[in-house]
Amino acid sequence: MNSSKHDSIGEKLFDGLNYLFLGLLALVTVLPFIYIIAGSFATEVELMEREFFIFPRDPSFSAYQYIFSTDTVSRSMINSVIITIAGTIANLAFTFTMAYALSRKDLMGRNVIMNLVVFSMLFSGGMIPGYLVVKELGLLDTYAAVILPGAISAFNMIIIKNFFQELPPGLEESARIDGCTDLGVLWRIVLPLSKPIIATFGLFYAVGHWNNFFSALLFLNDHMKWPLQVILREIVMLSQMAAGDMGAMDPNFVEPPDQSVKMAVIVVGTLPILLVYPFLQKHFAKGVLLGSIKG
Protein backbone atom coordinates (compact mmCIF):
# COMPACT_ATOMS: atom_id res chain seq x y z
CA MET A 1 0.00 0.00 0.00
CA ASN A 2 2.97 2.31 0.48
CA SER A 3 5.53 3.28 -2.09
CA SER A 4 8.84 2.05 -0.78
CA LYS A 5 11.00 4.33 -2.96
CA HIS A 6 10.37 7.46 -0.94
CA ASP A 7 11.05 6.02 2.48
CA SER A 8 13.00 8.15 4.89
CA ILE A 9 15.73 6.64 7.03
CA GLY A 10 13.39 6.69 10.01
CA GLU A 11 10.83 4.66 8.11
CA LYS A 12 13.45 2.15 7.02
CA LEU A 13 14.59 1.82 10.59
CA PHE A 14 11.01 1.29 11.72
CA ASP A 15 10.50 -1.36 9.04
CA GLY A 16 13.66 -3.18 10.07
CA LEU A 17 12.74 -3.18 13.76
CA ASN A 18 9.19 -4.21 12.92
CA TYR A 19 10.36 -7.22 10.92
CA LEU A 20 12.80 -8.13 13.68
CA PHE A 21 10.16 -7.85 16.39
CA LEU A 22 7.54 -9.83 14.52
CA GLY A 23 10.09 -12.47 13.59
CA LEU A 24 11.12 -12.85 17.22
CA LEU A 25 7.50 -13.00 18.26
CA ALA A 26 6.81 -15.81 15.82
CA LEU A 27 9.87 -17.59 17.18
CA VAL A 28 8.70 -17.20 20.79
CA THR A 29 5.40 -18.70 19.73
CA VAL A 30 6.81 -21.85 18.16
CA LEU A 31 9.98 -22.49 20.17
CA PRO A 32 8.16 -23.90 23.21
CA PHE A 33 6.46 -26.49 20.99
CA ILE A 34 9.71 -27.41 19.25
CA TYR A 35 11.57 -27.71 22.53
CA ILE A 36 8.85 -29.89 24.05
CA ILE A 37 8.78 -32.19 21.02
CA ALA A 38 12.58 -32.46 20.98
CA GLY A 39 12.68 -33.05 24.72
CA SER A 40 10.13 -35.81 24.51
CA PHE A 41 12.55 -37.78 22.32
CA ALA A 42 15.57 -37.08 24.50
CA THR A 43 16.90 -39.20 27.29
CA GLU A 44 16.79 -37.86 30.84
CA VAL A 45 20.61 -37.76 30.91
CA GLU A 46 20.70 -35.54 27.89
CA LEU A 47 18.06 -33.24 29.37
CA MET A 48 20.23 -32.89 32.47
CA GLU A 49 23.45 -32.32 30.55
CA ARG A 50 22.31 -30.17 27.69
CA GLU A 51 19.68 -27.71 28.70
CA PHE A 52 19.46 -25.98 25.34
CA PHE A 53 19.05 -28.10 22.27
CA ILE A 54 16.71 -28.65 19.37
CA PHE A 55 17.85 -32.04 18.09
CA PRO A 56 18.32 -34.82 20.63
CA ARG A 57 21.73 -36.55 20.31
CA ASP A 58 20.40 -40.05 20.38
CA PRO A 59 16.62 -39.93 19.89
CA SER A 60 14.78 -42.46 22.01
CA PHE A 61 11.19 -43.47 22.37
CA SER A 62 11.58 -44.42 26.02
CA ALA A 63 9.31 -41.63 27.23
CA TYR A 64 6.55 -42.77 24.89
CA GLN A 65 7.12 -46.41 25.79
CA TYR A 66 6.79 -45.41 29.41
CA ILE A 67 3.52 -43.50 29.08
CA PHE A 68 1.97 -46.29 27.03
CA SER A 69 3.27 -49.04 29.33
CA THR A 70 0.03 -48.83 31.29
CA ASP A 71 -3.36 -48.00 29.88
CA THR A 72 -3.88 -44.79 31.90
CA VAL A 73 -2.89 -42.52 29.04
CA SER A 74 -4.31 -44.62 26.23
CA ARG A 75 -7.62 -45.01 28.07
CA SER A 76 -7.86 -41.27 28.56
CA MET A 77 -7.12 -40.76 24.88
CA ILE A 78 -9.97 -43.10 23.98
CA ASN A 79 -12.23 -41.16 26.34
CA SER A 80 -11.20 -37.90 24.69
CA VAL A 81 -11.88 -39.33 21.23
CA ILE A 82 -15.33 -40.59 22.25
CA ILE A 83 -16.22 -37.26 23.85
CA THR A 84 -14.90 -35.32 20.87
CA ILE A 85 -16.78 -37.33 18.24
CA ALA A 86 -20.07 -37.73 20.12
CA GLY A 87 -19.90 -34.17 21.39
CA THR A 88 -19.29 -32.65 17.97
CA ILE A 89 -22.15 -34.62 16.41
CA ALA A 90 -24.45 -33.47 19.23
CA ASN A 91 -23.27 -29.86 18.83
CA LEU A 92 -23.90 -29.85 15.10
CA ALA A 93 -27.31 -31.52 15.37
CA PHE A 94 -28.54 -29.21 18.13
CA THR A 95 -27.08 -26.02 16.68
CA PHE A 96 -28.08 -26.48 13.05
CA THR A 97 -31.66 -27.62 13.67
CA MET A 98 -32.33 -24.70 15.98
CA ALA A 99 -30.58 -22.22 13.68
CA TYR A 100 -32.62 -23.41 10.70
CA ALA A 101 -35.95 -23.12 12.48
CA LEU A 102 -35.06 -19.64 13.76
CA SER A 103 -33.83 -18.51 10.35
CA ARG A 104 -37.43 -18.47 9.13
CA LYS A 105 -38.65 -14.99 9.80
CA ASP A 106 -42.35 -15.85 9.71
CA LEU A 107 -42.02 -18.45 12.45
CA MET A 108 -44.44 -17.68 15.26
CA GLY A 109 -42.66 -17.13 18.58
CA ARG A 110 -39.29 -16.56 16.91
CA ASN A 111 -38.61 -13.25 18.62
CA VAL A 112 -39.39 -14.60 22.06
CA ILE A 113 -36.98 -17.49 21.55
CA MET A 114 -34.26 -15.22 20.14
CA ASN A 115 -34.58 -13.01 23.21
CA LEU A 116 -34.24 -16.06 25.44
CA VAL A 117 -31.08 -17.03 23.59
CA VAL A 118 -29.53 -13.57 23.76
CA PHE A 119 -30.35 -13.14 27.42
CA SER A 120 -28.62 -16.43 28.20
CA MET A 121 -25.46 -14.88 26.76
CA LEU A 122 -25.62 -12.00 29.22
CA PHE A 123 -26.62 -13.75 32.41
CA SER A 124 -25.96 -17.24 33.64
CA GLY A 125 -26.96 -19.18 36.71
CA GLY A 126 -23.32 -19.83 37.43
CA MET A 127 -21.25 -22.86 38.24
CA ILE A 128 -23.10 -24.37 41.19
CA PRO A 129 -26.70 -24.27 39.87
CA GLY A 130 -25.39 -25.66 36.56
CA TYR A 131 -23.65 -28.45 38.45
CA LEU A 132 -26.80 -29.21 40.45
CA VAL A 133 -28.92 -29.45 37.29
CA VAL A 134 -26.52 -32.00 35.80
CA LYS A 135 -26.47 -33.85 39.11
CA GLU A 136 -30.26 -33.92 39.45
CA LEU A 137 -30.57 -35.23 35.89
CA GLY A 138 -28.41 -38.16 37.00
CA LEU A 139 -25.72 -37.33 34.46
CA LEU A 140 -22.72 -37.17 36.81
CA ASP A 141 -19.96 -39.53 35.71
CA THR A 142 -21.42 -39.99 32.24
CA TYR A 143 -20.02 -38.73 28.94
CA ALA A 144 -23.32 -36.86 28.50
CA ALA A 145 -22.37 -34.62 31.42
CA VAL A 146 -19.45 -33.16 29.48
CA ILE A 147 -21.38 -33.05 26.18
CA LEU A 148 -24.95 -31.86 26.79
CA PRO A 149 -24.41 -28.76 28.98
CA GLY A 150 -22.44 -27.20 26.13
CA ALA A 151 -24.50 -28.61 23.25
CA ILE A 152 -25.20 -25.19 21.73
CA SER A 153 -23.01 -22.16 21.68
CA ALA A 154 -25.54 -19.33 21.44
CA PHE A 155 -23.02 -17.24 19.55
CA ASN A 156 -22.41 -19.95 16.92
CA MET A 157 -26.12 -20.62 16.61
CA ILE A 158 -26.81 -16.96 15.81
CA ILE A 159 -24.03 -16.87 13.21
CA ILE A 160 -25.43 -19.99 11.52
CA LYS A 161 -28.97 -18.60 11.66
CA ASN A 162 -27.74 -15.44 9.90
CA PHE A 163 -26.00 -17.59 7.31
CA PHE A 164 -29.23 -19.47 6.59
CA GLN A 165 -31.13 -16.19 6.27
CA GLU A 166 -28.79 -15.10 3.52
CA LEU A 167 -29.31 -18.19 1.37
CA PRO A 168 -31.24 -17.38 -1.82
CA PRO A 169 -34.95 -17.94 -1.01
CA GLY A 170 -35.75 -19.09 -4.55
CA LEU A 171 -34.04 -22.45 -4.02
CA GLU A 172 -36.18 -23.33 -1.05
CA GLU A 173 -39.37 -22.21 -2.73
CA SER A 174 -38.80 -24.33 -5.80
CA ALA A 175 -38.12 -27.33 -3.57
CA ARG A 176 -41.33 -26.64 -1.72
CA ILE A 177 -43.28 -26.43 -4.96
CA ASP A 178 -41.84 -29.86 -5.74
CA GLY A 179 -43.53 -31.08 -2.57
CA CYS A 180 -40.69 -30.94 -0.05
CA THR A 181 -41.52 -30.44 3.61
CA ASP A 182 -39.43 -28.07 5.73
CA LEU A 183 -37.47 -31.09 6.86
CA GLY A 184 -36.82 -32.10 3.26
CA VAL A 185 -35.71 -28.59 2.36
CA LEU A 186 -33.25 -28.58 5.25
CA TRP A 187 -31.88 -32.00 4.39
CA ARG A 188 -31.74 -31.78 0.59
CA ILE A 189 -31.21 -28.10 -0.13
CA VAL A 190 -29.90 -26.19 2.88
CA LEU A 191 -27.44 -28.64 4.41
CA PRO A 192 -25.65 -29.45 1.13
CA LEU A 193 -25.20 -25.71 0.63
CA SER A 194 -23.83 -25.39 4.15
CA LYS A 195 -21.00 -27.89 3.89
CA PRO A 196 -18.23 -25.30 4.43
CA ILE A 197 -19.96 -23.81 7.44
CA ILE A 198 -20.64 -27.29 8.88
CA ALA A 199 -16.95 -28.10 8.52
CA THR A 200 -15.95 -24.82 10.14
CA PHE A 201 -18.17 -25.12 13.18
CA GLY A 202 -17.57 -28.87 13.42
CA LEU A 203 -13.83 -28.26 13.68
CA PHE A 204 -14.24 -25.52 16.24
CA TYR A 205 -16.56 -27.59 18.39
CA ALA A 206 -14.24 -30.61 18.07
CA VAL A 207 -11.21 -28.62 19.20
CA GLY A 208 -13.26 -27.35 22.13
CA HIS A 209 -14.11 -30.90 23.19
CA TRP A 210 -10.57 -32.18 22.84
CA ASN A 211 -9.30 -29.27 24.93
CA ASN A 212 -12.06 -29.33 27.50
CA PHE A 213 -10.82 -29.68 31.02
CA PHE A 214 -13.28 -27.85 33.22
CA SER A 215 -16.43 -29.93 32.55
CA ALA A 216 -14.50 -33.13 33.07
CA LEU A 217 -13.10 -31.81 36.34
CA LEU A 218 -16.57 -30.78 37.45
CA PHE A 219 -18.69 -33.71 36.32
CA LEU A 220 -16.44 -36.78 36.14
CA ASN A 221 -15.22 -38.32 39.38
CA ASP A 222 -14.75 -41.71 37.78
CA HIS A 223 -11.05 -42.02 36.84
CA MET A 224 -11.91 -44.49 34.10
CA LYS A 225 -13.84 -41.79 32.23
CA TRP A 226 -11.23 -39.04 32.54
CA PRO A 227 -10.22 -37.44 29.25
CA LEU A 228 -6.62 -36.75 28.32
CA GLN A 229 -6.58 -33.16 29.58
CA VAL A 230 -7.32 -34.28 33.13
CA ILE A 231 -4.70 -37.02 33.01
CA LEU A 232 -2.24 -34.56 31.51
CA ARG A 233 -2.66 -32.30 34.49
CA GLU A 234 -2.28 -35.24 36.85
CA ILE A 235 0.99 -36.31 35.26
CA VAL A 236 2.63 -32.97 34.58
CA MET A 237 1.35 -30.75 37.33
CA LEU A 238 0.52 -33.09 40.14
CA SER A 239 3.40 -35.34 39.09
CA GLN A 240 1.64 -38.57 39.68
CA MET A 241 0.11 -41.25 37.57
CA ALA A 242 -3.62 -41.24 38.19
CA ALA A 243 -4.02 -44.98 38.43
CA GLY A 244 -1.63 -45.34 41.33
CA ASP A 245 2.04 -46.17 41.02
CA MET A 246 2.24 -47.68 37.61
CA GLY A 247 5.58 -49.39 37.97
CA ALA A 248 5.08 -51.16 41.27
CA MET A 249 3.66 -54.37 39.82
CA ASP A 250 5.84 -54.49 36.74
CA PRO A 251 9.11 -56.42 37.21
CA ASN A 252 10.62 -54.73 34.15
CA PHE A 253 9.94 -51.33 35.62
CA VAL A 254 12.54 -48.69 34.93
CA GLU A 255 12.80 -45.43 36.78
CA PRO A 256 10.60 -42.91 34.91
CA PRO A 257 12.49 -40.41 32.79
CA ASP A 258 10.74 -37.57 34.57
CA GLN A 259 10.99 -34.45 32.38
CA SER A 260 10.87 -36.27 29.05
CA VAL A 261 7.77 -38.20 30.12
CA LYS A 262 6.01 -34.96 30.93
CA MET A 263 7.03 -33.60 27.56
CA ALA A 264 5.82 -36.73 25.78
CA VAL A 265 2.39 -36.44 27.39
CA ILE A 266 2.21 -32.79 26.39
CA VAL A 267 3.05 -33.79 22.81
CA VAL A 268 0.31 -36.43 22.83
CA GLY A 269 -2.19 -33.81 24.00
CA THR A 270 -1.09 -31.18 21.48
CA LEU A 271 -0.48 -33.26 18.38
CA PRO A 272 -4.13 -33.68 17.28
CA ILE A 273 -4.56 -29.90 17.45
CA LEU A 274 -1.42 -29.27 15.41
CA LEU A 275 -2.59 -31.85 12.86
CA VAL A 276 -5.96 -30.19 12.29
CA TYR A 277 -4.52 -26.69 12.47
CA PRO A 278 -4.05 -26.31 8.69
CA PHE A 279 -7.74 -27.14 8.20
CA LEU A 280 -8.73 -24.83 11.04
CA GLN A 281 -6.70 -22.05 9.55
CA LYS A 282 -8.46 -22.43 6.23
CA HIS A 283 -11.79 -21.90 7.94
CA PHE A 284 -11.37 -19.63 10.89
CA ALA A 285 -10.82 -16.32 9.17
CA LYS A 286 -14.14 -16.94 7.46
CA GLY A 287 -15.81 -17.94 10.73
CA VAL A 288 -14.61 -14.92 12.62
CA LEU A 289 -15.60 -12.64 9.78
CA LEU A 290 -19.06 -14.13 9.73
CA GLY A 291 -19.20 -13.41 13.43
CA SER A 292 -18.31 -9.80 13.00
CA ILE A 293 -21.08 -9.31 10.46
CA LYS A 294 -23.59 -10.07 13.21
CA GLY A 295 -23.62 -6.50 14.54
Add this chain to the structure above:
Amino acid sequence: MNTALQSEIEVSARQGIPKRRRWLSKLKKDKWLYILLVPGLLYFLVFKYLPMWGVLIAFQNYQPFLGFWNSEWVGFEHFRNFFANPDFFRLLRNTLILAIYDLVFFFPAPIILALLLNEVRLAYFKRIVQTLVYVPHFVSMVIVASMTYVFLTTSGGIINELVAAVTGQSINFLADTDWFRPMIILQMMWKDSGWGTIIFLAALASVDMEQYEAAVVDGASRFQRLIYITIPAISSTIVILLILRLGSFLDNGFEQIFLMTNSLNRSVADVFDTYVYFVGITQGAFSYSTAIGLFKSVVGILLIYGSNRLAKRFGQEGIF
Protein backbone atom coordinates in the same frame (compact mmCIF):
# COMPACT_ATOMS: atom_id res chain seq x y z
CA MET B 1 -43.84 -18.81 0.75
CA ASN B 2 -44.33 -15.52 2.56
CA THR B 3 -46.90 -14.37 0.10
CA ALA B 4 -48.66 -17.70 0.27
CA LEU B 5 -48.94 -17.37 4.00
CA GLN B 6 -50.08 -13.78 3.78
CA SER B 7 -52.82 -14.55 1.32
CA GLU B 8 -53.85 -17.47 3.47
CA ILE B 9 -54.14 -15.14 6.45
CA GLU B 10 -55.97 -12.53 4.43
CA VAL B 11 -58.42 -15.10 3.16
CA SER B 12 -59.05 -16.44 6.62
CA ALA B 13 -59.40 -12.89 7.97
CA ARG B 14 -61.90 -12.04 5.29
CA GLN B 15 -63.89 -15.13 5.97
CA GLY B 16 -63.99 -14.18 9.64
CA ILE B 17 -62.22 -17.28 10.87
CA PRO B 18 -61.42 -16.83 14.60
CA LYS B 19 -57.89 -15.85 15.59
CA ARG B 20 -57.26 -19.12 17.35
CA ARG B 21 -57.77 -21.07 14.15
CA ARG B 22 -55.18 -18.95 12.36
CA TRP B 23 -52.79 -19.58 15.20
CA LEU B 24 -53.37 -23.28 14.87
CA SER B 25 -53.04 -23.28 11.11
CA LYS B 26 -49.70 -21.50 11.40
CA LEU B 27 -48.55 -24.07 13.93
CA LYS B 28 -49.67 -26.82 11.58
CA LYS B 29 -48.07 -25.28 8.53
CA ASP B 30 -44.71 -24.98 10.28
CA LYS B 31 -44.92 -28.22 12.22
CA TRP B 32 -41.55 -29.48 10.99
CA LEU B 33 -39.87 -26.25 12.00
CA TYR B 34 -41.29 -26.54 15.50
CA ILE B 35 -40.13 -30.14 15.72
CA LEU B 36 -36.65 -29.01 14.67
CA LEU B 37 -36.82 -26.32 17.32
CA VAL B 38 -37.55 -28.72 20.18
CA PRO B 39 -34.01 -30.01 20.96
CA GLY B 40 -32.48 -26.54 20.96
CA LEU B 41 -35.27 -25.04 23.00
CA LEU B 42 -35.06 -27.86 25.52
CA TYR B 43 -31.32 -27.30 25.73
CA PHE B 44 -31.73 -23.63 26.59
CA LEU B 45 -34.51 -24.29 29.08
CA VAL B 46 -32.73 -27.14 30.87
CA PHE B 47 -29.09 -26.04 30.81
CA LYS B 48 -29.46 -22.25 30.77
CA TYR B 49 -32.78 -21.31 32.34
CA LEU B 50 -33.11 -24.04 34.94
CA PRO B 51 -29.77 -22.96 36.49
CA MET B 52 -31.02 -19.35 36.46
CA TRP B 53 -34.01 -20.50 38.46
CA GLY B 54 -31.65 -22.57 40.58
CA VAL B 55 -29.83 -19.38 41.52
CA LEU B 56 -32.58 -18.98 44.10
CA ILE B 57 -30.75 -21.48 46.31
CA ALA B 58 -28.49 -18.53 47.11
CA PHE B 59 -31.35 -17.41 49.36
CA GLN B 60 -31.82 -20.85 50.89
CA ASN B 61 -30.00 -23.27 53.07
CA TYR B 62 -30.01 -25.78 50.25
CA GLN B 63 -29.71 -29.39 51.39
CA PRO B 64 -29.36 -31.95 48.60
CA PHE B 65 -31.45 -34.53 50.48
CA LEU B 66 -34.27 -32.01 51.05
CA GLY B 67 -34.16 -30.70 47.49
CA PHE B 68 -35.04 -27.27 46.19
CA TRP B 69 -38.66 -27.23 47.37
CA ASN B 70 -38.08 -28.29 50.96
CA SER B 71 -34.90 -26.43 51.78
CA GLU B 72 -35.16 -23.61 54.28
CA TRP B 73 -35.26 -19.98 53.04
CA VAL B 74 -32.73 -17.70 54.69
CA GLY B 75 -32.95 -14.49 52.65
CA PHE B 76 -29.70 -12.59 52.31
CA GLU B 77 -27.87 -14.45 55.05
CA HIS B 78 -25.22 -15.93 52.73
CA PHE B 79 -24.55 -12.55 51.15
CA ARG B 80 -24.15 -10.96 54.59
CA ASN B 81 -21.82 -13.75 55.67
CA PHE B 82 -19.78 -13.42 52.51
CA PHE B 83 -19.37 -9.65 52.76
CA ALA B 84 -18.40 -10.00 56.42
CA ASN B 85 -15.87 -12.72 55.63
CA PRO B 86 -12.24 -11.53 55.44
CA ASP B 87 -11.93 -13.73 52.31
CA PHE B 88 -14.24 -11.33 50.50
CA PHE B 89 -11.72 -8.50 50.39
CA ARG B 90 -8.90 -10.81 49.43
CA LEU B 91 -10.96 -12.22 46.56
CA LEU B 92 -12.14 -8.80 45.44
CA ARG B 93 -8.59 -7.49 45.52
CA ASN B 94 -7.13 -10.44 43.61
CA THR B 95 -9.93 -10.40 41.06
CA LEU B 96 -9.72 -6.66 40.46
CA ILE B 97 -5.92 -6.55 40.26
CA LEU B 98 -5.87 -9.36 37.70
CA ALA B 99 -8.69 -7.73 35.75
CA ILE B 100 -6.84 -4.41 35.67
CA TYR B 101 -3.60 -6.10 34.62
CA ASP B 102 -5.58 -7.84 31.89
CA LEU B 103 -7.06 -4.56 30.68
CA VAL B 104 -3.80 -2.62 30.80
CA PHE B 105 -1.36 -5.23 29.49
CA PHE B 106 -3.29 -7.90 27.63
CA PHE B 107 -6.12 -5.95 26.01
CA PRO B 108 -3.87 -3.62 23.95
CA ALA B 109 -1.53 -6.43 22.84
CA PRO B 110 -3.60 -7.66 19.85
CA ILE B 111 -4.27 -4.09 18.75
CA ILE B 112 -0.58 -3.21 18.71
CA LEU B 113 0.27 -6.51 17.03
CA ALA B 114 -2.38 -5.95 14.36
CA LEU B 115 -1.06 -2.45 13.67
CA LEU B 116 2.48 -3.78 13.35
CA LEU B 117 1.35 -6.59 11.05
CA ASN B 118 -0.55 -4.03 8.99
CA GLU B 119 2.69 -2.17 8.34
CA VAL B 120 4.37 -5.27 6.91
CA ARG B 121 4.69 -5.07 3.14
CA LEU B 122 6.11 -8.49 2.38
CA ALA B 123 2.92 -10.50 2.02
CA TYR B 124 4.55 -13.89 2.60
CA PHE B 125 6.31 -12.69 5.78
CA LYS B 126 3.01 -11.40 7.12
CA ARG B 127 1.29 -14.67 6.28
CA ILE B 128 3.95 -16.78 8.00
CA VAL B 129 3.90 -14.67 11.16
CA GLN B 130 0.09 -14.78 11.24
CA THR B 131 0.01 -18.55 10.74
CA LEU B 132 2.42 -19.08 13.63
CA VAL B 133 0.98 -16.66 16.18
CA TYR B 134 -2.54 -18.08 15.82
CA VAL B 135 -1.45 -21.58 16.83
CA PRO B 136 -1.42 -21.22 20.65
CA HIS B 137 -5.07 -20.13 20.67
CA PHE B 138 -6.10 -23.67 19.75
CA VAL B 139 -3.98 -25.36 22.37
CA SER B 140 -5.75 -26.15 25.63
CA MET B 141 -5.14 -24.24 28.84
CA VAL B 142 -3.94 -27.49 30.41
CA ILE B 143 -1.19 -27.70 27.79
CA VAL B 144 -0.22 -24.07 28.30
CA ALA B 145 -0.09 -24.53 32.06
CA SER B 146 1.82 -27.81 31.69
CA MET B 147 4.41 -26.23 29.44
CA THR B 148 4.74 -23.38 31.92
CA TYR B 149 5.41 -25.91 34.67
CA VAL B 150 7.97 -27.78 32.60
CA PHE B 151 9.80 -24.58 31.61
CA LEU B 152 9.67 -22.83 34.97
CA THR B 153 10.29 -25.61 37.45
CA THR B 154 13.33 -25.05 39.65
CA SER B 155 14.42 -28.63 39.04
CA GLY B 156 15.74 -28.41 35.51
CA GLY B 157 13.24 -26.07 33.84
CA ILE B 158 14.91 -24.42 30.86
CA ILE B 159 13.88 -20.88 31.76
CA ASN B 160 15.14 -21.27 35.28
CA GLU B 161 18.42 -22.65 33.93
CA LEU B 162 18.69 -19.50 31.82
CA VAL B 163 17.88 -17.30 34.79
CA ALA B 164 20.44 -19.16 36.87
CA ALA B 165 23.08 -18.82 34.14
CA VAL B 166 22.57 -15.05 34.04
CA THR B 167 21.86 -14.10 37.65
CA GLY B 168 23.44 -17.00 39.50
CA GLN B 169 20.29 -18.21 41.19
CA SER B 170 16.97 -19.62 40.05
CA ILE B 171 13.57 -18.15 40.85
CA ASN B 172 10.66 -20.25 42.02
CA PHE B 173 8.19 -18.64 39.61
CA LEU B 174 5.50 -21.22 40.24
CA ALA B 175 5.28 -20.64 43.97
CA ASP B 176 6.33 -17.00 44.23
CA THR B 177 3.40 -14.72 45.01
CA ASP B 178 5.07 -11.80 43.21
CA TRP B 179 5.34 -13.76 40.01
CA PHE B 180 1.80 -15.14 39.88
CA ARG B 181 0.11 -12.19 38.18
CA PRO B 182 2.84 -11.50 35.59
CA MET B 183 2.87 -15.23 34.84
CA ILE B 184 -0.90 -15.27 34.22
CA ILE B 185 -0.79 -12.21 31.98
CA LEU B 186 2.20 -13.54 30.01
CA GLN B 187 0.39 -16.83 29.46
CA MET B 188 -2.64 -14.95 28.19
CA MET B 189 -0.49 -12.86 25.86
CA TRP B 190 1.32 -15.90 24.50
CA LYS B 191 -1.90 -17.81 23.97
CA ASP B 192 -4.29 -15.22 22.59
CA SER B 193 -2.71 -11.97 21.46
CA GLY B 194 -2.10 -13.45 18.00
CA TRP B 195 -5.63 -14.71 17.71
CA GLY B 196 -7.00 -11.38 18.89
CA THR B 197 -5.47 -9.62 15.87
CA ILE B 198 -7.86 -11.31 13.42
CA ILE B 199 -10.80 -9.07 14.12
CA PHE B 200 -8.66 -5.92 13.83
CA LEU B 201 -6.94 -7.09 10.66
CA ALA B 202 -10.39 -7.75 9.17
CA ALA B 203 -11.43 -4.21 10.06
CA LEU B 204 -8.21 -2.87 8.54
CA ALA B 205 -8.69 -4.88 5.36
CA SER B 206 -11.94 -3.05 4.72
CA VAL B 207 -10.28 0.38 4.71
CA ASP B 208 -10.46 1.96 1.28
CA MET B 209 -6.98 2.04 -0.26
CA GLU B 210 -7.83 5.33 -1.94
CA GLN B 211 -7.76 7.00 1.47
CA TYR B 212 -4.12 6.05 1.87
CA GLU B 213 -3.29 7.09 -1.68
CA ALA B 214 -4.97 10.45 -1.21
CA ALA B 215 -3.08 10.92 2.05
CA VAL B 216 0.20 10.17 0.31
CA VAL B 217 -0.62 12.74 -2.39
CA ASP B 218 -1.34 15.28 0.36
CA GLY B 219 2.09 14.57 1.81
CA ALA B 220 0.98 12.71 4.93
CA SER B 221 3.79 10.79 6.60
CA ARG B 222 3.42 7.13 7.43
CA PHE B 223 2.88 7.99 11.07
CA GLN B 224 0.17 10.50 10.17
CA ARG B 225 -1.55 7.88 8.02
CA LEU B 226 -1.50 5.56 11.01
CA ILE B 227 -3.02 8.18 13.32
CA TYR B 228 -5.63 9.62 10.94
CA ILE B 229 -6.67 6.63 8.83
CA THR B 230 -5.68 3.31 10.34
CA ILE B 231 -6.56 3.86 14.00
CA PRO B 232 -9.95 5.50 13.33
CA ALA B 233 -10.74 2.50 11.12
CA ILE B 234 -10.49 0.11 14.05
CA SER B 235 -11.74 2.37 16.85
CA SER B 236 -15.32 1.07 16.79
CA THR B 237 -14.04 -2.52 16.95
CA ILE B 238 -11.88 -1.56 19.92
CA VAL B 239 -14.88 -0.01 21.70
CA ILE B 240 -17.08 -3.07 21.13
CA LEU B 241 -14.39 -5.41 22.44
CA LEU B 242 -13.80 -3.09 25.39
CA ILE B 243 -17.49 -3.18 26.30
CA LEU B 244 -17.52 -6.96 26.08
CA ARG B 245 -14.36 -7.13 28.17
CA LEU B 246 -15.79 -4.83 30.82
CA GLY B 247 -18.95 -6.93 30.92
CA SER B 248 -16.87 -9.92 31.91
CA PHE B 249 -14.49 -7.84 34.01
CA LEU B 250 -14.77 -10.16 37.00
CA ASP B 251 -14.32 -13.36 34.95
CA ASN B 252 -10.67 -14.15 35.33
CA GLY B 253 -10.64 -17.34 33.31
CA PHE B 254 -11.35 -20.15 35.73
CA GLU B 255 -9.26 -22.86 34.05
CA GLN B 256 -6.08 -20.85 33.84
CA ILE B 257 -6.12 -19.65 37.43
CA PHE B 258 -7.26 -23.00 38.76
CA LEU B 259 -4.37 -24.70 36.97
CA MET B 260 -1.76 -22.21 38.13
CA THR B 261 -2.93 -22.11 41.74
CA ASN B 262 -1.00 -24.08 44.34
CA SER B 263 -0.83 -24.02 48.10
CA LEU B 264 2.04 -21.53 48.06
CA ASN B 265 0.56 -18.82 45.85
CA ARG B 266 -3.03 -19.15 46.99
CA SER B 267 -3.05 -15.81 48.81
CA VAL B 268 -2.79 -13.94 45.49
CA ALA B 269 -4.31 -16.60 43.22
CA ASP B 270 -7.77 -17.06 44.72
CA VAL B 271 -10.42 -15.22 42.71
CA PHE B 272 -14.22 -15.38 42.81
CA ASP B 273 -14.46 -18.12 40.17
CA THR B 274 -12.00 -20.51 41.77
CA TYR B 275 -13.31 -19.76 45.26
CA VAL B 276 -16.82 -20.74 44.13
CA TYR B 277 -15.40 -24.04 42.92
CA PHE B 278 -13.42 -24.78 46.08
CA VAL B 279 -16.19 -23.80 48.48
CA GLY B 280 -19.09 -25.12 46.40
CA ILE B 281 -17.87 -28.29 44.74
CA THR B 282 -15.03 -29.38 47.01
CA GLN B 283 -16.58 -28.41 50.33
CA GLY B 284 -20.24 -28.77 49.32
CA ALA B 285 -21.41 -25.33 50.50
CA PHE B 286 -23.85 -25.03 47.60
CA SER B 287 -25.96 -22.10 48.75
CA TYR B 288 -23.08 -19.99 49.99
CA SER B 289 -21.07 -20.45 46.79
CA THR B 290 -24.13 -19.80 44.62
CA ALA B 291 -24.58 -16.51 46.45
CA ILE B 292 -21.00 -15.58 45.56
CA GLY B 293 -21.56 -16.55 41.94
CA LEU B 294 -24.80 -14.54 41.82
CA PHE B 295 -23.09 -11.49 43.28
CA LYS B 296 -20.51 -11.78 40.51
CA SER B 297 -23.11 -12.22 37.74
CA VAL B 298 -25.13 -9.21 38.89
CA VAL B 299 -22.03 -7.02 39.01
CA GLY B 300 -21.15 -8.31 35.53
CA ILE B 301 -24.52 -7.41 34.05
CA LEU B 302 -24.37 -3.94 35.63
CA LEU B 303 -20.89 -3.45 34.19
CA ILE B 304 -21.94 -4.39 30.67
CA TYR B 305 -24.95 -2.04 30.74
CA GLY B 306 -22.84 0.70 32.28
CA SER B 307 -20.03 0.44 29.76
CA ASN B 308 -22.51 0.23 26.89
CA ARG B 309 -24.17 3.49 27.99
CA LEU B 310 -20.80 5.09 28.50
CA ALA B 311 -19.76 4.13 24.95
CA LYS B 312 -22.95 5.64 23.57
CA ARG B 313 -22.39 8.84 25.51
CA PHE B 314 -19.01 9.16 23.84
CA GLY B 315 -20.69 8.90 20.46
CA GLN B 316 -19.76 5.29 19.76
CA GLU B 317 -22.13 2.59 18.72
CA GLY B 318 -22.93 0.24 21.58
CA ILE B 319 -23.54 -3.46 21.28
CA PHE B 320 -27.26 -3.20 22.04
